[in-house]
Amino acid sequence: MAEYMLETKNLGISFGGLKAAQDVNIRIKKNQLYGLIGPNGAGKTTIFNLLTCIYKPTTGTFYLDGEEMVGLAPHKINQKGIARTFQNIRLFNNMTVVRNVMVGLHNCPEYKCSVLESFLRLPRHFKVEKEMREKAKELLRIFGLEEERNNLACNLPYGKQRKLEIARALATNPKILLLDEPAAGMNPNETEDLAQTIRFIRDNFDMTILLIEHDMRFVSELCDELTVLSFGTVLAQGDTKTVLQDPEVIKAYIGG
Amino acid sequence: MEVIVSTLINGLSLGGIYAMIALGYTMVYGIAKMLNFAHGDIIMVGGYTIFVAMAANNPLLAVLAAIIVCVVLGVTIEKVAYRPLRGASPLAVLITAIGVSYLLQSLAQIVFGSAPKMVTVYEFGSVEFLGTTMQVSSLVTLAVTVVVMTVLTLFVKCTRLGRAMIAVSEDRDAAQLMGINVNGIITITFAIGSSLAALAGLFYLLKAPNVSFTMGAMPGIKAFTAAVIGGIGSIPGAMLGGILLGVVESISYKITAIAPYTDAIEFSILILILLVKPTGFLGKKRREKV
Numbered sequence: 001m002a003e004y005m006l007e008t009k010n011l012g013i014s015f016g017g018l019k020a021a022q023d024v025n026i027r028i029k030k031n032q033l034y035g036l037i038g039p040n041g042a043g044k045t046t047i048f049n050l051l052t053c054i055y056k057p058t059t060g061t062f063y064l065d066g067e068e069m070v071g072l073a074p075h076k077i078n079q080k081g082i083a084r085t086f087q088n089i090r091l092f093n094n095m096t097v098v099r100n101v102m103v104g105l106h107n108c109p110e111y112k113c114s115v116l117e118s119f120l121r122l123p124r125h126f127k128v129e130k131e132m133r134e135k136a137k138e139l140l141r142i143f144g145l146e147e148e149r150n151n152l153a154c155n156l157p158y159g160k161q162r163k164l165e166i167a168r169a170l171a172t173n174p175k176i177l178l179l180d181e182p183a184a185g186m187n188p189n190e191t192e193d194l195a196q197t198i199r200f201i202r203d204n205f206d207m208t209i210l211l212i213e214h215d216m217r218f219v220s221e222l223c224d225e226l227t228v229l230s231f232g233t234v235l236a237q238g239d240t241k242t243v244l245q246d247p248e249v250i251k252a253y254i255g256g
Numbered sequence: 257m258e259v260i261v262s263t264l265i266n267g268l269s270l271g272g273i274y275a276m277i278a279l280g281y282t283m284v285y286g287i288a289k290m291l292n293f294a295h296g297d298i299i300m301v302g303g304y305t306i307f308v309a310m311a312a313n314n315p316l317l318a319v320l321a322a323i324i325v326c327v328v329l330g331v332t333i334e335k336v337a338y339r340p341l342r343g344a345s346p347l348a349v350l351i352t353a354i355g356v357s358y359l360l361q362s363l364a365q366i367v368f369g370s371a372p373k374m375v376t377v378y379e380f381g382s383v384e385f386l387g388t389t390m391q392v393s394s395l396v397t398l399a400v401t402v403v404v405m406t407v408l409t410l411f412v413k414c415t416r417l418g419r420a421m422i423a424v425s426e427d428r429d430a431a432q433l434m435g436i437n438v439n440g441i442i443t444i445t446f447a448i449g450s451s452l453a454a455l456a457g458l459f460y461l462l463k464a465p466n467v468s469f470t471m472g473a474m475p476g477i478k479a480f481t482a483a484v485i486g487g488i489g490s491i492p493g494a495m496l497g498g499i500l501l502g503v504v505e506s507i508s509y510k511i512t513a514i515a516p517y518t519d520a521i522e523f524s525i526l527i528l529i530l531l532v533k534p535t536g537f538l539g540k541k542r543r544e545k546v
Contacts, residue, residue: 052433078435092426094540095419103423106416107435118415129414172435 002066005030005208006176010060011050012232020046021232022059026210028176028225033202034210035223035240039252042229044212045087048178051210052084053077065175079107081175085165085182087212093154097145097164100153101136104171111135139167143197159190163197170201177201179211183218191215195222220244228252258388263510264503265385269394270463271502272401276456277479278486278494279408280449286425286489287445290349294333294356296476298450301360302326302457303467304368307375315378322454330450331443339439364469372468377461393462400459404452405495412491421445425489474519478505481526487539496537501525 004027012022021043028034036044049055051062053074061070064080072080083104092100105111113128140146143163148156153164162182169177182198183191195218201207213219219226219240226243228235230252236243243249277299284292302322309318337356341349380392412418423431424441432438460475461467478501486497501522508521529536 054429054433073432073437074429075432075435075437078433084433086430090427090430092423092430094426095422099419099422102416103419103431103436104434106420106423111416113416115415115417118411118417121410125415128416132416168434 002063004028004063005032005065006051006062006210008047008051008060008062011047011057011062012059013046013050013055014058019232021050021229024060024227024229024234026227026237028208028210030208031202031206032208032225033198033223034208035219035226036210036212036229037214037216037219037226038229038235041231043232044229045180046232047229048084048180048212051077051178052082078172078174081173082178083169083172083174083176084178085162085169085180087180087184089158089161089165091153091161091164091168093152095153096150097153097156098133098136098140098149100164100168101139101171102132104168105132105135106172108132108135108171108173136171139171140164142200143167159186159194162186163194166197166201170205170207174207176208176210179209181212181214183213183215191218198222216244258386259510261386262388262390263506265390265394265398267503267506268499269397269401269459269502270506271499272397273456273459273463273475273498274479274482274502275401275495275498276404276452276459277475278483278498279405279491280452281480281483282486282488282491282494283421283445284449285483286491287421288334288338288442289425289428290338290346291353291480292338292446292449293350293353293476293480294360295449295453296472296474296479297357297360297364298326298330298453298472299457299460299475300364300467300469300472301329302454303375303461303471304364304373305454306377306458306461307368307373307467310375310377318377319454319458322457323451326450326454326457327447330446330453334443334446339442361469361473368467368469370469372466372471374465375461375467376465377458380462393459397459397462400455404455408448409491417441417444478522481523483536485526485529485536487536489540490536490538493536493538 006028008024008026011024013020024047036047038044050057053072057070061068064082069077069080092103111128111132113125118125137146137149140149145160145164156164183194186194198209202209223240226240227237228243228249235252236246236249280295284290305322305325306318309321333356337352338349341352380396382389383392412421420436421441423436424438428438479498482497482501483494485500486493504525505518505522508518512518
């Protein structure tokens, strides 16, 4: 086991002349709740896209649990153990809630069943499908979505869609969960509820979590450590309290 | 009465063939988000494969050979011609597909010549059914169609791989970040579509025992029409559209007895349906959030 669950080394990417991210070094320990914050356009989602290999970095590299990830296909990245949610929710809208989670369970070895077994409708096919459904229900229960498992994902209210996205990502059995603005568009009650759920996941799944967030109260309550980005570069880094009192950080946020 | 029954069964079996081809169009469209205009020509390749393999005089072997050749061909076309264009503009992919279509036709013309070849796969004979004489091949076509569609529907609805296919068709990027190998799923889709095209080629030969290098063109376009009528991207839609088109063709042929008129009637129906319901019967409406 490596010292850090996730480690980026001088990670950077340019689009044409624009340096969307440069020299980003982040180190996240196992079981840590780590925040990535910064003003709009600072390059936070770009970092997520780099970490899921949607983008190929122009400089630097990153490691998951000591293993270099750059150059892998996005679906391999997920199989290695990085799962994410999206800033603008991207559920499989015309599938039911439970089937969304079952897609997340796609690569779980216990639920693999050969095409032939499925075609011939052998007992194993039904057994595996049933177990998969049970597992999905269990995950939904954590997020309080069990009752709505047979609704179409697009018919869920906004806050629940966000939760379903986390449940689906969690279903892929990741080592680290990347949450892109999980509390966006939520009211204070929902946000509080979400913070509890995220803590629950960290503790009960022994999960490492990296999240992007704008809600400062949410971040300061939840995260152990922060990295602040501004114009693609790291402005400040360290434990949450210190970073949030850093005058540079306050300046970047409030302007001045 | 007899006329009605025989027209209907002819229409249903013809519709079954269209539906089988339409499934290839609709699944590729739904999952790879492209129109594979070379799909009709896969039928032609299947037809020639049967023609060649029938030298061994074993219909089952010939059908098996056709399925294998078509699957390999379909998957190869996807790998060589379409995969490098993933992410390119849809028009580039469309033109490539039309190019592949002409390439296949020209190759077939060079290898087998322009004159149609006769091939008799199997003589099923005819049977008395509800007072009319029916071709058994029509009934076989109908039966196989029903079985194939049931299996396919169950496959997509109830299996892990089928679920992954729907996920890819809903949101490709999100699906790959859930660990689904999108290219793999697209390959499987082409394989399924091509094997259905091979079957369609077989049933076509049972109806009209001629193979020619253009034999895939018209059924291809009609099946595409069927897929659009049913709502492109929708599997039950392709079945519905195919069957509907087959029945309409059969009825209008009975009434007019002139083939070009039946084509005119079919394509007029397409236009009418698109005027009233632009997404086709079972097509999904894209909701735009404002």
